[in-house]
Amino acid sequence: MREQVGTRIGHRTRSRWARRVIGAGAVAAVGLLGIPGTATAAPVNPSDAQISAAEQAKADAATRIGEITAQLAEAQTAADAASAASHIALQDYEEKQEAYDAARATADTAAAAAVQAAADLDQGRADVATFARESYIEGSTASGTVALLSAEGPAQLIERAALLDAAGAHRTDVLAQLTVLEEQATAADEAARAAVAQADTLKSEAETLLAAAQAQEVASRGQADALAAQQVSVQAELEQAQQTLYGLEGARAAAEAHARQQAAAAAAAAAAQRATAAAPPPGGSSSGSSASRPPSGGSSSGSSASRPSSGSAPSGGSSSGGSSSGSAPSGGGTTAGAPSGSAVQTAIAAARSQLGLPYSWGGGGSSGPSYGIAPDTAIWGFDCSGLTQYAYAKAGIAIGGTSREQWNRFSGNTVAKSDLQAGDLVFWGTGSSYTSIYHVALYIGGGQVVQAPQSGDVVRISSMWYGGDYFGAVRPTG
Template sequence: MRQQLNPRRLALRSGGLLVAAALVVGIGPGTASAAPTNPTDSQIAGAQSARDQAAAAVGSISAQLAAAQASADTAHQQAQIALQDYEDKQAAAQQAQADSDAAVAASDAADAARDQGQTAVDDFARSSYMGGTTNPGFASLLTSGSPSEFVERAALLEAAGAGRSDVLDQLTVLQGQAEDAQTQAAGALSTATTLQAEAEQSLASAQAQESSARAQADTLSAQSADLQAQLTAAQQTLYGLQGAREVARQQAAAAAAAAAAVPARSTPVATGSSSSRPSSSSGGGATTPVAPAPTGGSAGAPSASAAATAIAAARSQLGVLYSWGGGNASGPTLGISPDEALVGFDCSGLMEYAYAQAGIRVGGTSRAQWSNNSDKQVDAADLQPGDMMFWASGSASSSIYHVAMYIGGNQMIEAPDRGQRVKISSVRFGGDYFGAVRPSA
C-alpha cells in the first residue's frame, strides 16, 4: 500500500532483460498462440533454488549495507565532534599566544624602565664620586647663606636621594612581576599548543575512520547492486519457466476441452450462460463471497499468456516479506521508513513486478494502477485470473489503499501488510471493495 512511488523503484528497471528472459523460454508478452516448451520439475526447482539463494544474498548484504551506513553516519558524527573540539582548542591556543605576546611586551617594557632607573642611580653615584663626596649637594650646603637655608638644602638633597632609591625599588618589583607573567603566559601557551596538537590528531583520526567507513559502505553498495542484478536475472528465469508451464497447461486444457466438445455437438442439449463461468464461481454455498452487483465492466477478454505469466510471477514471490514501499518491476527492494532496511514487496509493488514480467507496465502505486487501467474495469461477477482487485476507504479512487491479484477459485495473491508475507488469500468482498481491472485485456 503506497501513496507515492518509492524512488528506489526507478533504479533497477530493465525491460530488455525481461524480454530476453521471456525469449529464452519461448514466450513473449502478448503471444497467446505461442507453443512454449513445458519445463521439467527439476528445471523449475533449480531456478527456484537459484532465486532463493540470490534473494538470501541480497537480504544478507542489505543488512550489512545498512550496518555499514549506520557506522559511517556514526563516524561522521564523531568527526564533526572532533572538528568542534579542534576549533575550540585552536581558538584557545590563539588566545594563549596573544596573552604570551602581551606578557613578553610588558616584560620588555619593565626591563627598559628598570634599566633607565638603574642608569639614573648610576649617574647619581658617579657625579657624587667625581665631586669627592657621595652627596653631590654637599658643596651647596657649604655655600648656604644662613643656617635656615642650610637646613632647607639638606632636606631637599635627602629627599632626592631617597626618591631615586624608591623608584629603583619599584621598577625592580615591576620587572619581577613582568617576568613572572611572561613565565606563566609561556606555560599557558605551551599547554594550549599541546592540546591543539592533540585535538588535531583526534580530528585526523576521526576523519580517517569516517573515510574508511564510507569506503566500506560504498563497496557494499556496489556489491549489493551486483547481487540485486543477479537476483533479478534469477527471478526472470524462474518466472519464465513458471509462465511457460502455465501456458502449456492452459493450452493443453483448451485442446482437451475442444476435443471433448466435438461429439457433444451431435446431441441436442440445453445451453445457458453458466457454462462460460468457472464452477468455483457458482458453488460453495455460505463459503463463497458475495460479489457486488454488476455495474457493466469495460474490459475485453484477457490475454491468457499475459495473465498466466503475471500469475506465475506473483506466485514465485510467495513467502517474501512485506516491506512498506518495497518492490518494483525488477523484484523486491528495500522499502521506505520504517522498512528502509527490509527487502520485500508492498501490495502495489507485487502487482507492478508481476505484470512487468508479462511486459505490461501497470504503474507504481495502487492508485496509479487503478487509474492507468480504469478503462478496463470488470464486474466482480466477471473476474478472471490475472485481474487486479482494489479496496478503498471511500468512493473516490484517491482513497484506494490496497490491491491484489485474482487467481481463480475465489482466491487472490497479495502482499497483505507489515509483519506478513506474500500469500494466497480468499477473495474479500465488502464495504471497502472498490472494483477490479484487467491489465491483460
C-alpha cells in the same frame, strides 16, 4: 556533520537497495511472463530438476540476504558512530583553537607590558646614574662632616646641612623607584614567557586534536564509501538471483499457459467437429416442422445483448473505485508559531536561502559559507553548527560557533519535544553530557528542520526525528 547513531545517516540508505531490488524483480517477472499468444514458438518448460534447483537457490539467496542485512546494519552503525566521533573531535579542536587564540592575545599583551617595563627600568637606571653624577659634581656625595667643616661661615654651614638632608632623601627615593621598576620588569617578562608557553601548548594540543578529528572524519567517510560499495555488490547479487529465479518460474508459467491454450484450442476443435457431425443433412425428412429447428444462426432464445462483447470491460478497471486523482497530502511543513518579521522568521529565511549548498566539514559561520577544514578545504559550504550560527547571526543573535556551545549558551531555555516551535535549535548526541553533542539543526515547524546533514550531502529540509540519541532542544533569545 549528524540522527541517532545508526539512524541519522543510516535510515536514508538501509532500505534503498531492497526497494530497488523488489522493483527490478517485479519488472523482470513481467517481462519474462510476456503477453500470451505473442510467441511464435512453444516455450520450453523447465524440468522439475531445474525448478528444484531454482527453489534451492531462492532459499540460499534468502539466507544470504539475511546475513548481509545484519552485516550492513553493523557497518552502518560503525559508520554513523565514526561520523559522530569526528564531529565531536572537530568541536574539541575548535574549542582548543579558541583557547589558543585567547592565550595568544594574552601573550601579546604581556609581551608589550614586558617591553614597556624594560623601557621604564632603563629610564630608572638612567635617572640613578644622572643623580649620582650630579651629586658627585656638586660634592654632595662627600661625608657630611667634611662638608660642614669646610663651610666658610654659619650661613654656608646651614645651607650645606639642608642640601645634604635633601640629597639623602632624594637618593633613597631614586633607589626605591629603581627597585620597583626592576621587580615590575621581571614580573612582566615572566608573565610574557608564561603566556607564550601556554599559547604554544594550546596550539600544539589544538593541532593534535585537529589531526585526530581529521583522521576520524576520513575514516568515517571510508567506512561510508565501503558500505555503499557493499550495498551495490549485494544489490547486484540479489538482482541476479531473483532474475534467475523469476526467469525459470516465468518460463514454466509461460509453458503451462501455452499448454492450456493448446488444450483449450484442441477441445474447441473437437467440439466443433462433434457439432458438425451431429447436424442433420440438408433437405432431410419433411415430417419435421421447420419451426422446431433453430435457425442456422443459433438458438433464437438467446439475446445478443446477453453475451459480453470483446473488450466490453473498462480498460481502467471498475469505475466504482472513484478517480485516482483525489487530493494527496502535499507534504512539507509550515512555519506556524513564528510571528511575521520576527528574529525567528529572519533566521529561518536565512537558513532556507542556503538550501542546496554543499556540506563542508568545519565550514561556515556567522558571516556565511566558507571553505572547510581538510578533507573539505576545497568545499565551499556549511557544517551543521555553521549553518545555525549564520541563520541567527542574520537575525542579530550570537549563538556560538559549535553545537555544544550553542546548547550551553541557551541551556536555561530548554524545550520539551511537545513544545517545539519554529526557531528552536534541536540537538543530537551520543551520551548524556553536552560534550557528546555532535549535530544541531534548526526547527522550522510542521515537523521539519533545515540542516546541513553530513559529508556528500547538501543543506536541506528534512523531517524531524528523535530516537535514542536525540539530546534536546533550546530556544535562542537575543
